[in-house]
Amino acid sequence: MHDPEHEHHLDEALAALAHTATSRDGHRWHIQPLRLLTLFTTHTLIVMEQSDGPYEPVGIASSQDEALDLISHDYHRRKPENDDLCPEGYALWNRDPNGHYRRAAEITKA
Numbered sequence: 001m002h003d004p005e006h007e008h009h010l011d012e013a014l015a016a017l018a019h020t021a022t023s024r025d026g027h028r029w030h031i032q033p034l035r036l037l038t039l040f041t042t043h044t045l046i047v048m049e050q051s052d053g054p055y056e057p058v059g060i061a062s063s064q065d066e067a068l069d070l071i072s073h074d075y076h077r078r079k080p081e082n083d084d085l086c087p088e089g090y091a092l093w094n095r096d097p098n099g100h101y102r103r104a105a106e107i108t109k110a
Helices: 004-017 064-077
Strands: 019-022 028-033 044-049 055-061 089-095 101-109
Touching: 019 064, 028 064, 044 064, 055 064, 064 089, 064 101
Parallel strands: none
Antiparallel strands: 019 028, 028 101, 044 055, 044 089, 089 101
């Protein structure tokens, strides 16, 4: 059953979890969780995305620091003159309790 009140509270909870973090190389990243699960349970898949559809797996991380390091390295190695896939953002995917991969968070340059 669709419960708009429950969805409103869920949206508020997810918005409250949004934060900005700094990778070890000093770059700042905005992290917006999309689900109320621990982001780094075992292994989290990092995927580079573009708004017009292309995407590319970047790596697997087991902590936020590791994910930000991988994202920062990937972001800065992709230059328009070197790579057709310039990231507009990154998505973190992890397994839900049933073992299915679900989009867990979005990360963009802050």
